[in-house]
Amino acid sequence: MAEKNLKYEAKQVLERYANLVARLTPKSKLGQGCLRAFWVGGCICVLGQALADMGTAWLQLTASAASGFASVTLVFLTALLTGIGIFDRIARYAGAGTVVPITGFANAMTSPAMEFKPEGWVLGTGARLFTIAGPVLVYGISASVIVGILYYFIRWQ
Amino acid sequence: MLLYLKVFIVGGLLCVLGEILILKTKLTPARILVLYVTAGVVLSALGLYTPLVRFAAAGATVPLTGFGHLLAQGAISAVQETGLLGAFTGGVTAAAGGIAAAVFFGFLAAICFKPKPKDY
Numbered sequence: 001m002a003e004k005n006l007k008y009e010a011k012q013v014l015e016r017y018a019n020l021v022a023r024l025t026p027k028s029k030l031g032q033g034c035l036r037a038f039w040v041g042g043c044i045c046v047l048g049q050a051l052a053d054m055g056t057a058w059l060q061l062t063a064s065a066a067s068g069f070a071s072v073t074l075v076f077l078t079a080l081l082t083g084i085g086i087f088d089r090i091a092r093y094a095g096a097g098t099v100v101p102i103t104g105f106a107n108a109m110t111s112p113a114m115e116f117k118p119e120g121w122v123l124g125t126g127a128r129l130f131t132i133a134g135p136v137l138v139y140g141i142s143a144s145v146i147v148g149i150l151y152y153f154i155r156w157q
Numbered sequence: 158m159l160l161y162l163k164v165f166i167v168g169g170l171l172c173v174l175g176e177i178l179i180l181k182t183k184l185t186p187a188r189i190l191v192l193y194v195t196a197g198v199v200l201s202a203l204g205l206y207t208p209l210v211r212f213a214a215a216g217a218t219v220p221l222t223g224f225g226h227l228l229a230q231g232a233i234s235a236v237q238e239t240g241l242l243g244a245f246t247g248g249v250t251a252a253a254g255g256i257a258a259a260v261f262f263g264f265l266a267a268i269c270f271k272p273k274p275k276d277y
Contacts, residue, residue, distance in 0.1 A: 070219070143199065147202040152240065
């Protein structure tokens with residue numbers, strides 16, 4: 001009888017220990033985040049490729065025009081999904097998976113533009129469109145101008 | 158079909174890199190965007206990005222580094238055609254579609270939709 005009680009207690013202790021381990025082990029946030037970013041980001045790029053291929057096949061676009069067509073369509077879809085509130089949910093799941101593709105750029109413009117609508121059409125929506133896109137354009141365009149000027153003098157390609 | 162696999166893997170890996178940067182260095186998404194575009198311009202100018210685009214197509218052009226690549230290649234080819242002025246016109250001209258679309262559709266969404274209260 002005593003032996004049986006002891007076994008029962010031991011089992012309980014083991015169970016409690018297992019619970020404690022499960023509770024205190026940090027969930028591998030990095031692994032999970034990377035996996036989610038990988039498959040969602042990969043799918044967005046595949047969608048971009050599919051759009052570009054459709055542009056080439058159906059609209060007889062050149063390669064660079066098809067790539068532009070894909071970007072514009074992805075930007076449109078992002079603005080739409082941001083507007084109806086679905087994009088935020090995808091973004092919370094996918095992390096960098098939606099930030100790194102052009103969808104991140106489009107969402108970074110649409111989201112504050114909507115959010116600051118109460119502050120007016122000019123300094124609310126108009127200005128806040130560029131809260132994040134502004135820095136991206138400042139650094140991107142400046143870097144490209146520097147590349148252009150350097151290229152004018154050195155011609156390395 | 159192989160192309161689509163390459164698109165998926167390269168595009169996915171560029172996003173994984175962003176995720177690692179966000180989680181490990183506490184970079185905000187805004188800084189990630191700036192970093193990716195600038196990195197794209199630099200890599201493209203060094204001639205390292207064009208091979209990646211040839212290899213993975215949209216897997217390299219859809220991430221924001223591809224936007225930087227577009228800016229850099231635009232500036233370079235405009236300099237070849239029109240000289241020094243091209244350094245100023247080429248980049249934005251090449252990226253105009255994406256920029257104008259983001260401005261216009263972002264604005265349109267702000268007109269059409271009410272902002273949702275953030276529920277987190």
